[in-house]
Amino acid sequence: MNHKWHLIVSFKTELFSEYLLQRGLRDDLESMLPEVGLLHSTMFIDNDVYEDLNEIDSMEKAYEKDLVPRAKNTYSVIKEQSEKLDKVVEEILVKLLKDEYQSLEEIINDFNKFAKQYQRAVCLIVIPTVIDLLLEKRVKSYIVKSGSSNPDIDFQEMAISTKIIDTIKEKSDLLNIISTLENDYECFEDIPEELVNNYADVHSKQYNWLYSTLFVGRPYSKENVKELIKANFGYSKNEIKNLQDSKSKQLSRASELIEQLKNIQWQEEARLLQEAIYYRTARLEWLNKSCNKIKPFFELISKNLDISYEELIYLLPEEIVNGLSKNSVVDRSVIADRQKSYALILSNEESLGLHIGNEVIELKNKYTKNQDNKDIKGTVASRGLVKGRVKILKDRTEIDKVLEGDIIVTKLTTPDFIVAMKKAAAIITDLGGMTSHAAIVARELNIPCIVGANNATQVLHDGDEVEVDADKGIVRILK
DSSP states (O other), X not given: OOOOEEEEXXXXXXXXXXXXXXXXXXXXXXXXXXXXXXXXXXXXXXXXXXXXXXXXXXXXXXXXXXHHHXXXXXXXXXXXXXXXXXXXXXXXXXXHHTTOOOSHHHHHHHHHHHHHXXXXXXXXXXXXXXXXXXXXXXXXXXXXXXXXXXXXXXXXXXOOOSSOOHHHHHHHHHHHHHHXXXXXXSSGGGSOHHHHHHHHHHHHHHTTTTTEXXXXXXXXXXXXXXXXXXXXXXXXXXXXXXXXXXXXXHHHHXXXXXXXXXXXHHHHHHHHHHHHHHHHHHHHHHHXXXXXXXXXXXXXXXXXHTSOHHHHTTSOHHHHHHHHHHOOOOOHHHHHHHHHOEEEEEOSSSOEEEEETHHHHHHHHHHOOOOOOOOEEOEEEXXXXXXXXXXXXXXXXGGGGOOTTOEEEESOOOGGGHHHHTTOSEEEESSOOTTSHHHHHHHHHTOOEEEOOSSHHHHXXXXXXXXXXXXXXXXXXXX
């Protein structure tokens, strides 16, 4: 088969998740979404995810007819499967809390239940991207056909979710906590420590998953929340008003632009775009919550295998079961190699090829395209003009590099980047479009953002001083 490999996203994923994602594309996708069929070909090479454009085109064609009902059904399936996964997780947590696991066989049975539901849920995160790409092309064409003088700006302003993703809801909830405290106390130092601790404890438990993506990340701790309460005390009411006013203006403008489209079907698809933007991030947030909650169970498994949690998530499901049932654990040096980098390739219906070490380097060299063009240009996702110092983020392990006012430059953002994104003056990504995570969050936070710049991570370096012109989609190196 002649593949047309195309780099879709760059996403640091532990082997356990990526393996089940690819296996789900091969084994489960068709049963959940018959009109889509199966994905037979995908590659994960050291964080970079490549899809076969032939198959992406085929999936787009499956959605082209009856786009709105088919897309809505897809979102319904994603939500339903996320709820099934969470139900299994909750059942396992109840057993853990009651100390009901008396044998390895019971642990294996529940691990298999979790893995089955997780495989079905995680493979679905691929599909909204296909819908997004199709919607973006179609809605942009409708805007042009309706006589817009600024189609790119109109699309940007139309691409606003009517629902609030939990990442942004967390900020609103935190500001409301601070506002409540401000009503009773003039300065932070006057608040009884026990009261701050109580608020911080409840909030951090509700959003414990916030700084995680799938099985990796840091806990959103009580101390994190206390620091944020202190830093924002005295400013909450203005921040709340700014958030509300900004969202209200965005939604009003988006509604106005949709009404200007000349065809009822075009308006319907534009409203679907708003729904698509919500699901683009929400689907991953739901997975992150389940993965975060299941961690105590995975730690129990790790203890029985005499390895760390960080090592466990670089094992295949079969290897975990074999380790528990036959006391046959993969050599730790092999796990360490996988943690450094790995490639996982699904090239037909029969096999999943796992590669580590020099094989990953060879594959990366084969498929990575070096950008000769030194001009940095992309799509405006959120407007503004700022100057700042560049911080290149290879992946989520480097988010602590970002200081207040820095310019984040990365291939793609995921929800666990949020702690850094809230500090940033602007965001630039190599990949993604108007419905990408970076674009969605930047618009919610009113941060200038340029996406799809292709070469930003190759041209720019840590410490470069740049001007981000997110009105024109251009980045200029100043120093």
